[in-house]
Amino acid sequence: MFVFESGNVAAATGVRLARVQVIAAYPITPQTPLTEKLSEYVDSGSFDAEYVAVESEHSALAVCIGASSTSARTFTATSANGLLYMAEQLHWTAGARLPMVMCVVNRAVGAPFNIWNDHQDSISQRDTGWIQIYAKDHQEILDTVIKAYRLSEEVCIPVMVCYDGYYLSHTYMPYDVPDQVAVDAFLPPYEYRHTLGPNNPTSLNTVTLPGGRPDIHGEFAPGYMELRHNLHMEMKQAIDIYTRIDGEFAEIIGRGGNPIAEKHLCDDAEYVAVALGSMANQIKDVVVRLRDDGLKVGLLALSLYRPFPSEFLAAELADRKGVIVFEKALSFGHSGTVCADLQAALYPCASRPPVWNYILGLGGRSYQSADFYDAIRDCVERGSAKFDNPGWIGLGR
Amino acid sequence: MPTENLRVLTSASYAGPGDAGRTGSWRVLRPVIDYTKCAPAKTGKPACFFCWLYCPDSVVSKTLQPQINLEYCKGCGICAEECPPKAITMVEESKFSGADDR
């Protein structure tokens, strides 16, 4: 069924279709319409879930940690400083290998106070052990929330579904809402494998030594480092698992096919632009215009940022003449974070294209299609000639 | 549920005695019960059991002749302090040969 609604409502719809059992949230702009909608569903009785209106984001994730450990499918959502207030809980969730989905409605981080969009919030939390997927339109938001539960529960790693504040959260687009029956066929009920309770008493997240030690049966149990290594290795497997899950989603729901990244006019492209989130949709039109001008340019709209699809990107990009990465976040004193990750992925390749980096849109600074057009053109025409890397779009505007 | 080939390591622990080892080795003083003074032992009827009640480490049995599990008794002496007829004395560990204890 096609509807015309906001991105926040698309996320709420995905949460309801996923039959989430426990929702905990604390208000923060621009996430609020999402959680307001969920509380409305629950209050009206149209959605059989527990809604816990907590007193902080730290507690929101704590509620989800408690509930997920007790075998309930859980959801929370936040933005910006709210996400950062969760920081220790983010690590805790991943370390405890708790399945969970959280929507991060991307917003700039203070200080100074700023409620507008960029990606600094979620990008700065990339090393917490959460899977990060960036949606670029409302359909992707809805579908990704549902697929993220499958993925999270199969790999026992929490998933952030990130989408741009205002650009997606508050704008309206038509999108298809799948049938509940179809979603149920795709997403089985959740059960945590160490579930708490009297039947099989377990202590979860107990103090763990640097090295291993024998358990009550004398069998050797690993230490902290093995637990971390295991999280890393199994998170890497999430790339293939997500690809399979996306295929199953496509079979049942009839949509999908680009779980890692969507390629646009990439096949014969000499230069490829890379971007996360809603920017990528805008760049699609820019690429068409550049093609009209005779420049062989394509777009790679990256969805899966953690685990980082290094092999996929190396295979796609190693033989191009140049790669241009547009980003709404950076690692201060270094470069855009996606760019740095991409450069590392390309480093082992025999032929490596130059990678140019542009920072834009911080704190909601406006940008237009012409900015992408000029930036890509500049890279193509100047080739490997030196210029500031990263370049900044829109400074002084 | 997790995909089959994943191990999903977490620090999920299960209950068992002696996580800290044989904590009897922490002991400097050993509780020794004089059953001629101990109320339940003397009367042959359930009574008192303060040594059992107040023991932080659940090493005293709730029996007519309370027994102390010396493998784990840390030797705090609360049982001796709380015993109404003062039937328990704390004796220096060095006074024992070590054959029947740790």
Added chain:
Amino acid sequence: MEEKKTTVLNLTDEEFVYPGNRACTGCGLNILYRIGLKAIGRDAILVVPPSCLTVMQGLYPITSTQLSVLNVTFASTAAAASGVKAALRAQKNDHTQVVAWAGDGGTADIGIQALSGAIERGEDFLYICYDNEGYMNTGVQRSGTTPQGALTANTSINGKRERSKDVPAIVAAHSPAYVATCSAAYPMDFHDKIKKALSLKGLKYIHAHTPCPPGWAMEERMAVAIGRLAVSTGIYVLYEIEGGEMRLSEPSAKLLGKKKLPPVSEYLEAQGRFKALGKEAVEKLQQEVDAKWAAYRRQHDVALAARGPQS
């Protein structure tokens, strides 16, 4: 209405905590935990933040507790317990009890926001704070409940300058279903208050005074005796608050009949942590305790008069 009192003789000898755990010798928490779990039973999920109790639980993969325990971050105890409860509600499980068990730092300081939020939301679980009056697990630093004048690792010269937080009063100001204070020196009282709390719906809060031999600088064998002195000298008061009404519990209530309580100096002098307290400070504390008990006696007399001659 009165619950059947538990006595040493009818208290179950089933144990829920294994010996050989990592609690210090003579640990007051270990007494509370052992007796408390007898009251809670096996159909329960405990939620525990970092504290001495975390260490006492044991190191992966062995734990001393025979119940399910969810270890959570320091500030999140009451919120995580809310999550466990929400999951049980979603699963239509109305029998498994949720019990949050935190220290005074985890309750009075870093965890107070989550606790306040949980009480305000009317969450249905029991929250137990074992108050050993300091950050004992990290090496005896001051906490919000460390008494004025006590020496700690970071108030090591003159003792803590500030007064302690009255956490049960802060909790009571939220009007939860039940508030009670307990002491490790009165395990039966603790046991029966847990039983009562678990029979009530809503948030129940129990604050338990917990002697700590290394933290309080006292002989291990004196842990229970000194805990009892805190109550008998009137410094620490055992009470319950239900439906807004405060009632002294038996060990404290029987002090009402006494003209004069033993001096607080008996309690203070038994512990090394109070050795920086001057004579004046002790006298001031004695006056405060006397005033507190004078007020209790007045309230008691008023209540007796209101009940009429037949009682």
